[in-house]
Amino acid sequence: MKSKVGMTAAACVVFAGAMLGAAFASVPLYNLFCKVTGYGGTTQRAEAGPGKVLDRTVRVRFDANIGNGLEWSFRPVDREVEVKLGEIREIHYAVANRSGAPSAATAVFNVTPGIAGQYFNKIACFCFNEQHLAAGEKQDMAVTFFVDPAMASDPELRYVDTITLSYTFFPAEDGATVKPLAAVPATKSPL
Template identity: 60%
Template sequence: MMDASQHESTKSEAAKAEPRRRSFAVTAAACAVFGAAMLGAAFASVPLYKLFCQVTGYGGTTQRAETAPAVPSEKTIIVRFDANVANGIGWAFRPEQRQIKVRLGEVAKVNFFAENRTGAESSGQAGFNVQPDSAGRFFNKIACFCFNSQTLKAGEKVEMPVTFFVDPAILEDADNRFTDTITLSYTFYPSAEAKPAPLASNDATNSGKPL
């Protein structure tokens, strides 16, 4: 049995511990809220989010490079191409070829074709990613139509090239050392520069699906 003095001591210790527990809970909650707010702010900020994606390859984001490695690897990889258009742009968009095989570190150039099927000039910006997502940090673009907004006159057809290479360092990555195929995907969206672009009467695209 606990005597009176022990009982009082226990109550005293419990009383002292309670404020500490409340303080810890408040601090933990504050840290959680602050962390969530900072994360939200970072992802709400387009430049910070883009930087995060470029550094980590998050979401299949590709990299930009000035030059390729001096000596390509003998290892090859297949690169597939996917072209899409979002609702509201009224363009046709497709790759010249569906896939190519390249050596790692080898500079390759492929063409995409876009056509404005509306009766007015309009602008679009190509969003892009690669699959698998983890391969994004090894996919390097030297030149690409996706770096800038594109403007097409009514009925205009244009060739849009992209120059790239796949970094041989992919062979040293635990998640990608056995990757033999990468898919490069583009989707054209109406850009802020775009003017109202009514669809031509015979336009059967603008579905947000691959052409």
């Protein structure tokens, strides 16, 4: 009887340990899954364009938001562009720190419809790094992207003609207070 109770207790401890380990691994595994599949509108990163451009076009709309606690303004310079599948395009966002202190923020992003995320590729983006703005500073931030020509072969996206790329800036985890980066000149942009 004692050995049955001991085995059951050991099994419960092993099960609880496995569940705890799975809980800690779930976020990184989910993020990896989203990056690989584009699930939930997660975009892809690319080093270069696909090398071929199709005649099929899609309209790409741009959205900009600011999270609570960040005194920045943020907007796309162009609200939308039309691109051919495979065509590399650069667009810009205007951002300004409206506070009286330097601050830092990180941009999170997604694409709608979500399934299009696996075909939306960024070559360069301000969202790849934390952004720092001095008090009152304005900057022009660029995104270089393309929509993979493979999208034309996806039956679930055959009628999709519009993709929306949405960004939200959130204060950096350190409370958004940083020293200004005097060595990096800012590009002036009207806001």
